[in-house]
Amino acid sequence: xxxxxxxxxxxxxxxxxxxxxxxxxxxxxxxxxxxxxxxxxxxxxxxxxxxxxxxxxxxxxxxxxxxxxxxxxxxxxxxxxxxxxxxxxxxxxxxxxxxxxxxxxxxxxxxxxxxxxxxxxxxxxxxxxxxxxxxxxxxxxxxxxxxxxxxxxxxxxxxxxxxxxxxxxxxxxxxxxxxxxxxxxxxxxxxxxxxxxxxxxxxxxxxxxxxxxxxxxxxxxxxxxxxxxxxxxxxxxxxxxxxxxxxxxxxxxxxxxxxxxxxxxxxxxxxxxxxxxxxxxxxxxxxxxxxxxxxxxxxxxxxxxxxxxxxxxxxxxxxxxxxxxxxxxxxxxxxxxxxxxxxxxxxxxxxxxxxxxxxxxxxxxxxxxxxxxxxxxxxxxxxxxxxxxxxxxxxxxxxxxxxxxxxxxxxxxxxxxxxxxxxxxxxxxxxxxxxxxxxxxxxxxxxxxxxxxxxxxxxxxxxxxxxxxxxxxxxxxxxxxxxxxxxxxxxxxxxxxxxxxxxxxxxxxxxxxxxxxxxxxxxxxxxxxxxxxxxxxx
Numbered sequence: 001x002x003x004x005x006x007x008x009x010x011x012x013x014x015x016x017x018x019x020x021x022x023x024x025x026x027x028x029x030x031x032x033x034x035x036x037x038x039x040x041x042x043x044x045x046x047x048x049x050x051x052x053x054x055x056x057x058x059x060x061x062x063x064x065x066x067x068x069x070x071x072x073x074x075x076x077x078x079x080x081x082x083x084x085x086x087x088x089x090x091x092x093x094x095x096x097x098x099x100x101x102x103x104x105x106x107x108x109x110x111x112x113x114x115x116x117x118x119x120x121x122x123x124x125x126x127x128x129x130x131x132x133x134x135x136x137x138x139x140x141x142x143x144x145x146x147x148x149x150x151x152x153x154x155x156x157x158x159x160x161x162x163x164x165x166x167x168x169x170x171x172x173x174x175x176x177x178x179x180x181x182x183x184x185x186x187x188x189x190x191x192x193x194x195x196x197x198x199x200x201x202x203x204x205x206x207x208x209x210x211x212x213x214x215x216x217x218x219x220x221x222x223x224x225x226x227x228x229x230x231x232x233x234x235x236x237x238x239x240x241x242x243x244x245x246x247x248x249x250x251x252x253x254x255x256x257x258x259x260x261x262x263x264x265x266x267x268x269x270x271x272x273x274x275x276x277x278x279x280x281x282x283x284x285x286x287x288x289x290x291x292x293x294x295x296x297x298x299x300x301x302x303x304x305x306x307x308x309x310x311x312x313x314x315x316x317x318x319x320x321x322x323x324x325x326x327x328x329x330x331x332x333x334x335x336x337x338x339x340x341x342x343x344x345x346x347x348x349x350x351x352x353x354x355x356x357x358x359x360x361x362x363x364x365x366x367x368x369x370x371x372x373x374x375x376x377x378x379x380x381x382x383x384x385x386x387x388x389x390x391x392x393x394x395x396x397x398x399x400x401x402x403x404x405x406x407x408x409x410x411x412x413x414x415x416x417x418x419x420x421x422x423x424x425x426x427x428x429x430x431x432x433x434x435x436x437x438x439x440x441x442x443x444x445x446x447x448x449x450x451x452x453x454x455x456x457x458x459x460x461x462x463x464x465x466x467x468x469x470x471x472x473x474x475x476x477x478x479x480x481x482x483x484x485x486x487x488x489x490x491x492x493x494x495x496x497x498x499x500x501x502x503x504x505x506x507x508x509x510x511x512x513x514x515x516x517x518x519x520x521x522x523x524x525x526x527x528x529x530x531x532x533x534x535x536x537x538x
Contacts, residue, residue, distance in 0.1 A: 187237035397467030494520035
């Protein structure tokens with residue numbers, strides 16, 4: 001290897017090593033790093049003297065973990081443990097609520113990229129000197145021998161929780177390329193390391209290649225994955241639901257960046273695997289977001305989690321999915337770092353007020369409206385109490401347009417929002433103090449306000465909403481007459497209380513009470529009826 005190439009390799013290791021594991025977004029709020037697995041998503045806000053770390057499990061909220069008093073420059077989860085490398089080349093592992101120092105690479109080298117599985121951490125590093133690492137052979141039983149990279153610019157090392165061992169020296173083709181400043185990426189294919197690189201093909205244009213070994217010590221195989229891509233701004237490897245993927249970001253200054261996603265399909269052992277382009281659907285960005293740039297891609301909960309930064313410095317984690325729309329909402333990183341993205345521990349008065357409202361409703365029902373729960377309604381001959389499924393179907397028909405429409409306007413994924421609300425309603429969140437993210441709460445508050453106003457106006461004018469009209473029901477007083485404006489107002493205003501997630505359990509009154517009444521009906525002395533054929537006199 002010539003002196004010129006050695007010098008280029010040294011510069012490459014120093015420059016891209018500081019971006020270990022992923023390109024970092026450096027702004028006034030510090031460096032933001034992301035990484036994930038199918039079960040956990042990690043966000044790091046790193047500053048010069050300390051790094052805040054946040055973890056979100058699938059189906060849960062972000063929780064802070066103990067701060068590491070160092071500047072983290074790269075992270076990678078391995079099973080349930082998170083490994084972090086600092087700017088000084090030191091490694092730490094977070095597990096069981098504490099950070100513990102881990103073994104360092106020779107001469108405290110900074111890795112240019114990291115990857116991992118459930119057992120091992122892998123690092124792409126500037127090649128060590130001969131003998132600085134040992135190599136674990138594939139013999140049975142395994143044997144060790146000094147590792148000699150043989151002049152290779154880069155090597156792959158593996159950490160098993162005790163020590164680093166060498167895996168392989170990378171081919172000379174992976175030496176730094178003066179035509180591109182994008183470093184190679186490291187990934188795992190069926191448990192064996194693979195290296196991906198960008199091959200420049202003109203200004204702002206390049207193709208992606210992959211280098212793999214069939215077995216340790218064998219020759220590297222080169223595979224061209226993509227044709228030349230225009231305006232290629234960066235690429236990353238991720239494995240989503242067991243499927244290897246390459247995510248390429250294409251710069252487009254006018255309307256924002258575009259994504260190209262390639263996934264590996266087929267069995268590699270059978271020689272039939274190939275990389276194919278795939279279409280993805282993206283979670284919506286918040287209204288008013290400017291043109292943003294993709295900084296990193298990782299996997300989480302059967303999604304691609306994409307770190308983005310807009311021109312104002314706002315950071316987001318946007319989700320992409322191949323089969324169907326994403327079930328995760330776009331995350332505002334600032335809210336995560338500020339502790340507003342959940343699990344929010346709301347003020348004590350919020351939870352006390354929730355319990356007080358529930359107790360007040362129960363007292364009103366059983367002390368002042370106990371008779372109404374069992375009293376038969378005096379209905380006209382052509383009316384009967386609406387069936388429970390009619391009431392539920394009518395409510396869903398009325399509520400769905402507001403849920404979907406306001407989610408679209410406010411940039412909220414309605415599936416993820418409802419899942420967060422159900423977690424609040426069905427879990428122990430009221431007593432534990434957990435609240436959904438602020439964005440979800442704002443969306444649901446808008447839904448409640450719009451739905452209540454719509455129902456009030458419709459029932460004042462026609463005694464029924466469009467949903468009731470579709471299922472053939474209408475509102476009457478328990479005396480069989482048209483409800484008064486006061487009764488209509490009372491039964492609709494109580495929706496604002498009944499539709500609070502911790503109080504959704506009160507909806508079972510529609511099934512349990514004699515007249516299939518909800519709380520608002522019992523308090524207002526109204527019923528929902530269906531039309532029947534009057535009995536004929538014999």
